[in-house]
């Protein structure tokens with residue numbers, strides 16, 4: 100069922116008043132409440148590896164956008180970035196600089212030259228460890244940009260369960276509006292779907308009103324079938340988003356994993372009517388990469404999944420390349436990477 104805000108936005112869109120890059124409110128779609136664990140559905144789910152690989156292999160050559168259209172897609176991608184710093188040497192100062200970048204990701208002259216003068220263009224969120232949540236919330240005050248905290252013993256997810264729940268509660272108390280949890284990979288590798296469902300249910304409950312993204316760590320899950328099944332179980336347990344990776348696995352986001360997860364999202368929506376968001380993360384660092392993810396989102400799920408309330412890109416260095424490409428689009432010249440030190 101659509102809420103009032105949804106109707107208003109739909110009406111504005113129909114009248115052409117909602118520009119391509121304007122942010123939609125984060126409560127645009129009804130939140131996925133989850134459902135009981137349907138083991139039959141989980142175990143019936145299979146993935147055709149060669150068909151998946153064939154489908155994604157043809158994507159880069161088949162779909163391309165140029166000039167103004169490319170600039171519009173890249174601007175849209177920019178608004179979906181969860182600007183991330185997840186390093187052992189993170190400091191308060193680095194997090195503050197990242198927040199400043201999230202609020203002003205592009206130079207004003209570039210925004211004007213792209214015909215977007217006067218529009219508010221920001222990153223989708225800031226993503227940090229719990230230690231820096233309060234710093235980021237303070238730095239972003241009044242901007243409307245949410246803070247996402249990685250949690251539950253990120254990245255390995257092997258701390259005791261009660262501590263994981265407390266970690267979520269602590270980040271929510273500090274002002275995190277989004278919590279990126281990591282699942283226990285062993286539950287997937289041993290086919291213990293009930294245990295995965297139960298832990299995810301606890302995480303969702305601990306989040307309260309904060310939205311929860313379930314990081315599957317797909318590079319650890321061995322098969323696409325496991326990826327599809329884990330995606331379904333996390334959605335059944337109430338995940339608002341499913342996310343590929345921590346960025347710390349040997350293999351992080353890929354197009355094959357993305358196709359598998361997007362089809363699970365589609366199946367879940369067909370069955371329940373609820374839309375779940377998608378967040379590829381880890382190793383996405385070029386404008387060219389991100390366009391392929393956007394094409395796949397649009398082809399598999401439709402235009403609605405190109406907005407930040409259903410699509411985020413977890414990335415620590417993608418913004419710099421998007422900025423360079425947009426600057427090239429405007430000026431005809433590439434700037435060097437050292438001029439885009441953050442993001």
Ligand SMILES: O=C[C@H](O)COP(=O)(O)O
Pocket residue numbers: 183185226344345346347380381382383413414415416417
């Ligand atoms: O969730 C975000 C990832 O940790 C970012 O990975 P990245 O540093 O490869 O962009």
